[in-house]
Each structure stands twice: as C-alpha cells, then as structure tokens.
Amino acid sequence: MSTDHAYQRLQYLLLQELDQQRWKPGQRLPSIRQLCQQHGLSKATVLHALQRLEASGRIEARSRSGYFVRQNTPAELTPLPLRQAQPPTPAPVNVSELLADIMQRGAAFDLLPRELQQQQSIPGIQILNRSIGRALRQQQGVTHLHYDEPAGYWPLRQQLALRYQNDGCALTAEDLCITSGCQHALFLALKACCNKGDLVAVESPGFYGVLQLLEQLELRVLEIPASPVTGMDLEWLEKAARQWPIRACVVTPAFATPTGSLMPVEQQKKLLQLAEQMDFTLIEDDIYRELGFYSRPSPLKALDQQGRVILCGSFSKTLSRDLRLGWIHAGRWQSQVVRLKLVTQLASSRFVQQGLAAYLEDGHYDRHLRQRCITLQQQSEQLMQELETLWPQGLHFSRPQGGLCLWAEWQQPLDSLQLYHQALQASLVITPGPLFSASGQFGQALRLSFTQPCTGKRYQALQDLRKLINELSGTPASGRFASTTTARQSVRGFCEGSAERRLSGGAGSSHPTAPQD
Numbered sequence: 431m432s433t434d435h436a437y438q439r440l441q442y443l444l445l446q447e448l449d450q451q452r453w454k455p456g457q458r459l460p461s462i463r464q465l466c467q468q469h470g471l472s473k474a475t476v477l478h479a480l481q482r483l484e485a486s487g488r489i490e491a492r493s494r495s496g497y498f499v500r501q502n503t504p505a506e507l508t509p510l511p512l513r514q515a516q517p518p519t520p521a522p523v524n525v526s527e528l529l530a531d532i533m534q535r536g537a538a539f540d541l542l543p544r545e546l547q548q549q550q551s552i553p554g555i556q557i558l559n560r561s562i563g564r565a566l567r568q569q570q571g572v573t574h575l576h577y578d579e580p581a582g583y584w585p586l587r588q589q590l591a592l593r594y595q596n597d598g599c600a601l602t603a604e605d606l607c608i609t610s611g612c613q614h615a616l617f618l619a620l621k622a623c624c625n626k627g628d629l630v631a632v633e634s635p636g637f638y639g640v641l642q643l644l645e646q647l648e649l650r651v652l653e654i655p656a657s658p659v660t661g662m663d664l665e666w667l668e669k670a671a672r673q674w675p676i677r678a679c680v681v682t683p684a685f686a687t688p689t690g691s692l693m694p695v696e697q698q699k700k701l702l703q704l705a706e707q708m709d710f711t712l713i714e715d716d717i718y719r720e721l722g723f724y725s726r727p728s729p730l731k732a733l734d735q736q737g738r739v740i741l742c743g744s745f746s747k748t749l750s751r752d753l754r755l756g757w758i759h760a761g762r763w764q765s766q767v768v769r770l771k772l773v774t775q776l777a778s779s780r781f782v783q784q785g786l787a788a789y790l791e792d793g794h795y796d797r798h799l800r801q802r803c804i805t806l807q808q809q810s811e812q813l814m815q816e817l818e819t820l821w822p823q824g825l826h827f828s829r830p831q832g833g834l835c836l837w838a839e840w841q842q843p844l845d846s847l848q849l850y851h852q853a854l855q856a857s858l859v860i861t862p863g864p865l866f867s868a869s870g871q872f873g874q875a876l877r878l879s880f881t882q883p884c885t886g887k888r889y890q891a892l893q894d895l896r897k898l899i900n901e902l903s904g905t906p907a908s909g910r911f912a913s914t915t916t917a918r919q920s921v922r923g924f925c926e927g928s929a930e931r932r933l934s935g936g937a938g939s940s941h942p943t944a945p946q947d
Contacts, residue, residue, distance in 0.1 A: 436471055440479040448488055448499065459489060459497045481793020487596035491800065529638060532861060541858050541891040554798030555750060562785030580772050582608025583783035589790040590757055598732035605759050607767055608778045612717045612744035613639050615758040618770050619740040620678065622763040623711045624649055628677035631670060633662050635837065635866035637687050637715065640680050651868045652676065658828035658837050661686055661693035664700050671708040678711040683730045684719035688866050688877035689837040690830020698730050705738045716743040720799055722832035723807035737761040747834060748799060755782055806834065812884040820896045835879045842903040844874040852898050858891055
C-alpha cells in the first residue's frame with residue numbers, strides 16, 4: 431500500500447481498537463512516536479491519521495499531552511415535530527450610510543485595516559487554499575456547467591453534522607443547507623419564520639447586521655438589554671414577551687459581538703422555556719462558538735427538544751470571510767429555506783465546498799482552531815493590558831472568554847460617531863457604539879477587536895485614539911491616572927453589575943423600548 435493510503439489504513443486500525451474499547455473514555459492513546467515504531471510509518475502519516483480521527487469526534491488533542499479518547503458521545507438522533515409556517519413577504523433594502531462606509535474600510539475588525547494587506551497568510555489558511563485548489567484541478571468533463579443540489583455539497587454537510595453531533599446536537603446532513611455566509615443564513619431564517627410587520631427581539635448592544643436585515647424585511651425590532659458577561663437579560667425578555675407579540679428572537683449565546691458575552695447553560699435552558707411558553711422562534715447565531723479560549727461550549731441547539739431553534743453558522747470568523755460559506759439548520763422551515771436559497775443564490779461554489787469538506791475530514795480545521803484560539807487569547811490579554819495602561823480610570827470594558835472583540839464604554843463625555851470621522855482623518859477605523867443599537871444608544875462606547883497583536887503600529891494607534899478621545903471630551907492628557915489595581919476593580923464591578931444597573935435604570939440603562947419600525 432502506498433504512503434498516500436497508509437494514513438487511512440492506520441485510521442481504520444485505530445478505529446477498530448476504539449470500537450473494541452481498547453482505550454477507555456478519557457484515556458490517552460499511544461504517542462505519535464510509539465505509533466510510528468509500532469506500524470513502521472512516518473510521523474506525518476501517523477499525525478494525519480490522528481487528525482482525521484479527531485475530526486470524526488472519536489478522539490481529542492490536548493496541548494502538550496497527546497491524543498485522548500473523547501468523553502462524550504454523539505447526540506442521539508430523534509425526529510422533531512413539523513409545523514407549517516407562514517410564507518414570507520418581500521421587503522425593500524435600506525442600508526445606512528455609516529454601515530456601508532465602515533464595511534468598505536474592512537468592517538473595523540482592526541484599527542489599521544490597511545496593515546492586514548501586508549501580512550502573510552497563517553498556515554491553516556494556506557493548507558485550506560491548497561485543498562480548494564486541489565478540488566478545482568480535479569474537476570473533469572463538463573460538470574462545472576451543472577448546478578449542484580440546492581442544499582449544498584453532501585460530504586460537507588456530513589462533516590458539519592458530525593461536528594454538531596459531537597457537540598450534542600441531534601441533527602443530520604439532511605437537516606443542513608449551505609449558504610453564502612452567516613448573514614445569508616440569518617436572512618433565510620428571518621424570511622422563513624417572520625412576516626412583514628412582525629416583532630423580533632434582539633440583544634442590545636447587538637450585531638448591526640441583524641438590525642440591517644430587520645430593516646430590509648420591514649420587521650419591527652425590540653431591543654433587550656444584554657450583559658457583557660452573560661448575554662441577553664431574560665427578565666426583560668419575559669416582560670417584553672408578555673407585553674408585545676414577539677415572533678422571533680435573534681441571539682448569540684457564545685461570544686456575542688460586540689461584548690463577547692457567554693450565556694450560561696442554565697440561562698439557555700430558561701430562554702428555551704420562555705420561547706416555548708410565549709410561542710416564539712429562537713434564531714441562534716453560532717458564528718463565534720468555536721473560538722472559545724479555554725473550551726468550546728455546546729450550542730443552544732443542543733438543548734432544543736421542541737424544534738424552536740433555527741441554527742445559523744459560518745466559517746467567516748474561524749477561517750476567512752472571503753470563503754462566503756455558511757449553513758443553516760431550520761427544522762420545520764427547512765423546505766422553505768431551500769426554496770428561498772434557490773431565489774437568492776441558486777447554488778453554492780462547488781470547489782469551495784469540496785475543498786472545505788476535505789479540510790475538515792483530514793483534521794486540519796481542528797488543528798487550525800487550536801492554534802487560532804491560543805493566539806486570540808494572547809492577543810485579547812495584550813489589548814486589555816494596553817487599555818488598562820492607557821485608561822486606568824474612566825473606562826469599563828468586557829473580558830470575553832472567546833470570540834474576536836470586546837466592548838469598551840467610557841465614563842467621560844464622548845460622541846463615538848464624531849470620533850469615527852475624526853479617527854478616519856488619522857487613518858484609524860473604529861466601530862462606534864450606536865451602530866449596535868436600533869435606537870442610537872451607546873454613544874460613549876466602541877467595539878475593539880483583538881484579531882491582531884496589539885504591538886508596534888497598533889499600539890501607537892491606541893495611543894492616537896486616546897489622544898482623540900481626550901480632545902473630544904475635553905479631558906487633559908495628564909493628571910488622570912490611577913493604579914492598575916483600581917482599574918481592574920472598576921472593570922470587575924462593571925462586568926458583574928452591568929445587568930443590575932440596566933435593570934434598575936441607572937446610567938447607561940438600555941431598557942426595552944417600544945416596538946420600532
């Protein structure tokens with residue numbers, strides 16, 4: 431057997447031994463060196479086989495410890511009740527000038543987006559590029575002239591379903607539809623379960639892309655206060671649901687933008703109970719969940735027993751937004767979603783789907799995620815340390831356990847919209863707080879990203895940003911520094927008491943407003 435197939439042979443042998451329970455859950459497998467000696471294979475071949483087993487969910491890699499048998503088992507698949515939904519209604523598009531301007535400048539996931547063009551691609555992306563290129567070269571005949579199945583490439587859907595099963599979700603490849611990104615998936619979800627004029631609850635602050643979709647679809651929005659630690663405030667959601675007829679609720683349980691909040695499991699259960707009690711649909715934005723610094727939380731969908739959750743995800747934040755590839759699990763609305771996709775996209779790129787399917791199956795994605803999460807955790811610490819140094823007083827910011835960004839609120843007078851335009855003159859791109867609210871709240875806040883290391887030019891950019899903020903607020907540059915310990919205590923109090931302050935109507939309160947068009 432050639433070396434090209436040796437990894438498959440080893441993978442099969444190890445799989446047999448796992449099925450025979452040679453190693454118990456949580457037990458360490460033989461080391462790579464031991465496997466090389468036992469089977470007479472190279473290190474690269476053994477590693478390839480182990481990575482494929484990891485991608486299948488049977489084993490897991492632990493930093494500097496080796497490979498271990500996974501403790502959990504895939505979710506048991508059970509059918510969900512089906513119910514007809516009302517047909518969606520067409521709606522006009524209306525995108526704000528500010529959002530369009532920010533998107534043209536790189537969506538402000540970096541203070542210096544132009545610097546990104548000069549950086550080399552990371553190894554995981556280089557491997558993905560080769561995988562997609564290989565899929566393109568292997569096309570034969572006139573297959574490139576034919577459209578694929580509207581729901582998407584079957585092997586890719588199988589790989590995605592396997593990942594979700596390993597995270598506790600009862601779904602199969604048949605339940606998934608490939609989209610052109612998470613925004614497209616959210617559009618399909620809202621279009622399928624809502625009608626013109628329906629009321630949709632959202633986190634506040636929350637993802638501006640959702641607000642734009644609601645505007646496009648002529649849906650009304652109800653802003654629910656969100657804690658920078660635990661996410662959407664369920665007390666306010668329940669009050670709102672008893673007062674107004676909420677049709678759907680869009681929520682990001684894991685590492686939501688812009689705050690990076692992580693909703694606890696018990697709170698997720700309460701959210702599902704509330705949705706069942708008040709009869710509204712939950713739309714889960716799952717785009718950041720695999721970017722946990724310390725662990726990968728299970729999705730809200732894993733707790734869904736009634737088919738109330740529409741699951742939306744994408745590779746845009748974990749791999750590259752240039753892929754333009756996401757997915758949706760719509761349950762009872764699945765057939766409508768597939769028909770809507772035919773209208774809006776027809777089919778997804780075959781080459782990208784094939785390349786991604788192979789990338790996932792070979793275990794490259796999990797290896798990329800491990801390194802990516804370590805890097806993001808380090809860069810988040812860098813950013814928070816610099817913020818504490820530059821603003822030891824007067825600044826509150828969240829401390830996310832994953833994702834790409836944090837939320838910063840200044841106590842001093844600040845108009846972040848005015849700051850945005852002044853920052854552009856200094857070649858800086860920021861994301862002002864009002865962009866994350868339909869009612870223009872959070873004028874003294876910014877979303878700050880840690881997708882890049884806070885060193886060199888970016889550290890200088892933060893210093894320039896401080897200077898601009900001081901000029902706008904009339905704060906002198908000196909005589910305002912306190913100890914770092916004091917700043918940390920202030921931040922801790924902000925994170926622990928944010929929800930309570932907003933419930934009591936204190937400064938910065940963001941009570942749910944009346945439904946808005």
